[in-house]
Amino acid sequence: MQNELPLSEREMEILRLAATGASNKEIALTLGISPNTVKVHLRNIFEKIGAASRTEAAAYAIRMGWVEMGDIPADPEEAERAAPEPVSVPQKISQTPGMRLLLIGLGILLTVMFIRRTMTPPAEINSAALTPLPPETGSEQWEALSEMPAERSGMAGVVFENRFYLLGGEGKQGLTAPTWEYTPETQTWASLADKPTPVRYAPAAVLGGQIYLAGGELADGKPVNHLESYNPREDRWESHAPLPENRSQAALAAFEGKLYLFGGWNGMAFSADVYRYDPTADQWELFASLPSARGFASAVVSGNKVLLIGGRNNTTPLDETLAFHPQWVLEGEDPWEQLAPLPQGRFAMGTVELAGNVYLVGGQSYGQVQSILTPLVLHTAENKWAALEAPPLEVGPYLGLLAYENRLHVLGGQTLMQGMTASHQTFQAIYTRLIPLIP
CATH class of the missing domain: 2.120.10.80 (Kelch-type beta propeller)
Incomplete structure (x- = not known):
């Protein structure tokens, strides 16, 4: 599906992080690039999707379904520490990809924006x-x-x-x-x-x-x-x-x-x-x-x-x-x-x-x-x-x-x-x- 989007892989990474509320410095640190490079990518993203600001870009990405639980970068170790203690389940089920995603998802925070x-x-x-x-x-x-x-x-x-x-x-x-x-x-x-x-x-x-x-x-x-x-x-x-x-x-x-x-x-x-x-x-x-x-x-x-x-x-x-x-x-x-x-x-x-x-x-x-x-x-x-x-x-x-x-x-x-x-x-x-x- 990403090949059909007008954004490059790097731009998608930056947009996903921006949608979580990460600052330019935080995005740069996460991706190992400079804050100025983040600015350039965000400018290109705004032009491609017709957004005038970071808020509009994030809202547009969420509305279009480009930012999903599995797309948001997260450290599995951190996610597991943030998750509740798992209940005892059969070994076969605990090793499935779906269960691993669930454990990661329990630690992910969603950005909720509303107008006061x-x-x-x-x-x-x-x-x-x-x-x-x-x-x-x-x-x-x-x-x-x-x-x-x-x-x-x-x-x-x-x-x-x-x-x-x-x-x-x-x-x-x-x-x-x-x-x-x-x-x-x-x-x-x-x-x-x-x-x-x-x-x-x-x-x-x-x-x-x-x-x-x-x-x-x-x-x-x-x-x-x-x-x-x-x-x-x-x-x-x-x-x-x-x-x-x-x-x-x-x-x-x-x-x-x-x-x-x-x-x-x-x-x-x-x-x-x-x-x-x-x-x-x-x-x-x-x-x-x-x-x-x-x-x-x-x-x-x-x-x-x-x-x-x-x-x-x-x-x-x-x-x-x-x-x-x-x-x-x-x-x-x-x-x-x-x-x-x-x-x-x-x-x-x-x-x-x-x-x-x-x-x-x-x-x-x-x-x-x-x-x-x-x-x-x-x-x-x-x-x-x-x-x-x-x-x-x-x-x-x-x-x-x-x-x-x-x-x-x-x-x-x-x-x-x-x-x-x-x-x-x-x-x-x-x-x-x-x-x-x-x-």
């Missing part, structure tokens, strides 16, 4: 959404890390090959051109190539090994029509076909080899246009229309659709959660599907998908920045929003929200008390626990 869910009803979310967070509030799920190199807000953020990239945005001295790279393993930041056109409020998406930024807003508030991409492997920027019109505050998603740009501000009004970009042809087309014009919404890919969440029009923050089906457009049908609404309208928030659920942090609800809006999670299988624990540090709009392995990373943004911030907080969304196979 909060059952707060929407009514309670509404009442708490505008309540300032007490300074002493803390949480075992939240952790404050070392700050970013400087304050930054209105930027785009993505995860690419186990590193974070912050692009565009502004600092206290004005628009920010440098691209920032963060390495989670060492918790270090690096300043890389400048974006050719410094802007704020330009959304980003990863497609074909490039990070695309669409449109954005200049320091004087005027939107632009630039489409620029950053190549992290070469630390190089490139320009592409411009947007059909100037646009800032739009939402962007990469889906099935295309970019989709939703709404935004064109300098005169909010737009309801949905544009599609083909990177092969380097060409834009007007593809669909939103149910209503909006800006500062969030777009996130979830399964076979793109979710468009929240946003604002000229007067009101929106509470809509819409599912966009590009294939339905091609079939001549209405591509929009209404999902569970937000407990209250909000815009300029961070939104990411992790392990099948959609997480939302920060944002703004009315004409001014609130102290904090309750973080939320959309349980997609149940089509239901629920509240998460509040972070220890204040979070507002125009932040960066990234998902990496089992955590959310909340970066920068604007706050009521501090203004622009350089804070970096993490929230553990997925827990890995080891339990014996047999109690």
Whole structure:
């Protein structure tokens, strides 16, 4: 069966160990290779199975049945010491391969991953959404890390090959051109190539090994029509076909080899246009229309659709959660599907998908920045929003929200008390626990 898999024998060994929760160093020690070699193999595994992180790769392997009890490396001597004392059985049975596997299996630990869910009803979310967070509030799920190199807000953020990239945005001295790279393993930041056109409020998406930024807003508030991409492997920027019109505050998603740009501000009004970009042809087309014009919404890919969440029009923050089906457009049908609404309208928030659920942090609800809006999670299988624990540090709009392995990373943004911030907080969304196979 292994010959039919798109992974080499070494990659299968590494994937099996990763599924048990082993670190890169532990995998390297087990296989007699260097941690850097493990990183290279994991990167190749991610590309082959379409995973964005170690957690997704392990979950995918377990779901596909690639990681089985007999595949997980284990020391038979250790397994036998961990197993209960065997009962007296006939000698002939005790020597069978099946019994030996059973004795080994008694010592193997299975990785059980689950999403911590909060059952707060929407009514309670509404009442708490505008309540300032007490300074002493803390949480075992939240952790404050070392700050970013400087304050930054209105930027785009993505995860690419186990590193974070912050692009565009502004600092206290004005628009920010440098691209920032963060390495989670060492918790270090690096300043890389400048974006050719410094802007704020330009959304980003990863497609074909490039990070695309669409449109954005200049320091004087005027939107632009630039489409620029950053190549992290070469630390190089490139320009592409411009947007059909100037646009800032739009939402962007990469889906099935295309970019989709939703709404935004064109300098005169909010737009309801949905544009599609083909990177092969380097060409834009007007593809669909939103149910209503909006800006500062969030777009996130979830399964076979793109979710468009929240946003604002000229007067009101929106509470809509819409599912966009590009294939339905091609079939001549209405591509929009209404999902569970937000407990209250909000815009300029961070939104990411992790392990099948959609997480939302920060944002703004009315004409001014609130102290904090309750973080939320959309349980997609149940089509239901629920509240998460509040972070220890204040979070507002125009932040960066990234998902990496089992955590959310909340970066920068604007706050009521501090203004622009350089804070970096993490929230553990997925827990890995080891339990014996047999109690």
